[in-house]
Amino acid sequence: LFGLNEKVKKIKNLILIEPVGYYDFIKLQMEAKFILTDSGGIQEESTYFNIPCLTLRPNTERPITITEGSNKLVKLEVNEIVKEANLILEGNIKKSKIPKYWDGKTAKRIVKIFREKL
Numbered sequence: 001l002f003g004l005n006e007k008v009k010k011i012k013n014l015i016l017i018e019p020v021g022y023y024d025f026i027k028l029q030m031e032a033k034f035i036l037t038d039s040g041g042i043q044e045e046s047t048y049f050n051i052p053c054l055t056l057r058p059n060t061e062r063p064i065t066i067t068e069g070s071n072k073l074v075k076l077e078v079n080e081i082v083k084e085a086n087l088i089l090e091g092n093i094k095k096s097k098i099p100k101y102w103d104g105k106t107a108k109r110i111v112k113i114f115r116e117k118l
Contacts, residue, residue: 070096
């Protein structure tokens with residue numbers, strides 16, 4: 001596509017791979033210095049794993065990943081992306097936490113509410 005593939009192949013420390021399964025993808029995320037994405041699901045996963053995430057979109061349907069998590073919206077401009085990536089690589093990482101109700105106990109809370117209300 002417009003010679004992009006050849007240019008990308010020349011970038012050191014960038015590895016292009018074929019699509020992988022979910023568990024392999026999670027493993028790759030957990031080993032990443034940071035993540036570039038436009039995926040809402042990946043914004044959530046990076047927040048949960050406390051991996052810095054640069055979301056290449058003007059908005060998100062998951063604002064909690066920005067207010068409490070490790071996500072940051074970045075304009076789809078090369079200079080802006082490079083600037084934000086360099087800040088992360090230099091150690092300027094946003095302090096984040098796992099949001100309050102992301103504790104794996106949602107089903108228990110729902111059952112409790114049903115039992116109280118029914």
